[in-house]
Amino acid sequence: MSTSTSVRRALPILPVEQISSMKPELADVIEYRKSGLSLNWVVGCPLECGYCVRHLFDNFEMKAPRRLMSDEEAVSQLVSHRYFVAHKTPIQLLNRATDPMLPVVKPHLFNVLRQLDERGLTNHVLVITRWRVEPEDCAVLNSFKNLRLTVLVTHSNIANPKIEPVDSAIAAKSLRTLFDHAERYRTVLYWRPIVPGLNDSNADIARARELSQHAHATVFTGLFFRNEIAAYYESHGLPMPYDETARRKIMPEEAEQRILTAFEGDGSWGALFRKTSCGVAYAHGEADYNGHYGIRELCDICPPEQIARCAGAWVQPDLAAVTQEARELGAVGDIEVNDRAIVVEGLDEPPRYYLQHGFGYQCHDRAKPHHHRQHGRAPIGWKAENGTTPA
Ligand code: SF4
Structure with missing residues (x-):
């Protein structure tokens, strides 16, 4: 399997005038988020998920992915960022304004992964997708020798095509493919956004439980329901999931409790986590890099061997x-x-x-x-x- 760094049909790079007319947060390719330093040098996506964070950047109408800079420049900006620490800072690639596994985006993702890996970096790298992943992609993902790579597969099982236009069966298939072929990387079932009444039926939960057996960890989270996303729901006649918006993700207690109860039992389901970094760390057999162990009530659903790992590392x-x-x-x-x-x-x-x-x-x-x-x-x-x- 060739993992050449050359990209045969490169995505165009947007002209400077167009980049400077974007919201500054979108034009800025690096953002420090809780799960890591996030590098977003490609923007634009045709997938139209109703709850997409691109609403927050006025970028939802940009359907064709475009680059803001070359892959080389993106890597160089990342590793020279004031907050980047080699082998330590977790990295996220293309998790904000496109899907990294879209056919036109994927070569650039692989190119940047290759360049980071060739620098000998062992940082965690998180890649989140809901799109198709094929066995040949897994071969590339397995080829990186140094990075601690995790592919998180977003699966909501939301049936309303106006909110979730991409059939969740695509993500389910990708997850199985990733899991079956995993050697050096890990894969996480990213079960989100969970919205009461929309995708938390017993059948939805049973589906997630079954899928959790095809992942190294499962993370469940709620919905970011910000003003811009609420406005999109309203203007498209979508059912409003909540009466109010919020700065943080919404995950009501009752829905969480039903999910936790359903995952209890004889341990035949995959391990479940409330926090992304907990799931990623567990998948790699490491302690959580966000120190969530300090918020001890988060750990009540965690496997005992993982609790021991986090307890040992937490100082x-x-x-x-x-x-x-x-x-x-x-x-x-x-x-x-x-x-x-x-x-x-x-x-x-x-x-x-x-x-x-x-x-x-x-x-x-x-x-x-x-x-x-x-x-x-x-x-x-x-x-x-x-x-x-x-x-
Ligand atoms: S023990 Fe706590 S901090 Fe560590 S992975 Fe589990 S939930 Fe997260």
Whole structure:
């Protein structure tokens, strides 16, 4: 199997004027997200998923993928980014504005993976797709010698074609293919977005349970329901899943409980995780790189051997070391290291994720507290332990 770095029919690179007319967040190819430093040098997608984050970037109408720069330039910007640490920072490729396995995009994905691998980097790399993956793709994915590569396959089982135009059977087939051929990479069933009433029936849950047997881990999450996505739902006459929008993902308690109950039993289903990084880490036999072990109630569904791994790796960092790094990044006010997280003020998400991945310990913003048991999700659909809905 040739894994040449040459791309025979390269995607065009957009002219500078067009790039500068885009929303700055979209034109900026690197974004630090919770699961890693995300590199998005290709934008545009024909798949039209109703809940796509491209709504947030005014990019939903761009159906033909285009590059913002060459693959070489994208790699160079990633590895020279101020927050990139070789062998440590988790990386995500093309997870924001296209699907990396679209036929015209895939050669560029493989090209960048090849270049990163040839640098000897062992960082985690996450690739998320809902599209077709064939055995010959798996051969390429297996050929990388250094990267810790995970392919997450998004499968929602949402039947409404206006919300989910891509048949979930495509993702299901890709997952099986990936799992059957996995040697050096790992594959995760990314069961999302779960929306009560839309795709959480007993049949949907049974389907996910069956698919979980064809993955190294299964991660379930809710829906990002931001204003822009709500506006799209409204203008297209789609059923509104919630009465209100939220900054964080929505995963109501009742739906979560039904899912957890369905996965209990004799252990014949695949291991289930609430957090992406937990599933990825487990798939590679490692401790979670986001330090979720500090949020101990997250771990109640985790396999015992994984809990032991995370417990062994999780070390409360020294306040002086944290303070020095946080101040260099611009933190103001008190800096705290408690038994769950580092708590800072005045740092937005990128530097907080830098600290989190660097120390392997959660890093929270004092202004945005995480509610106990809600796991950093939106308060919609959750009762506080005293029976009220959290503010
Ligand atoms: S033990 Fe906790 S932190 Fe570690 S992978 Fe499991 S859920 Fe995540």
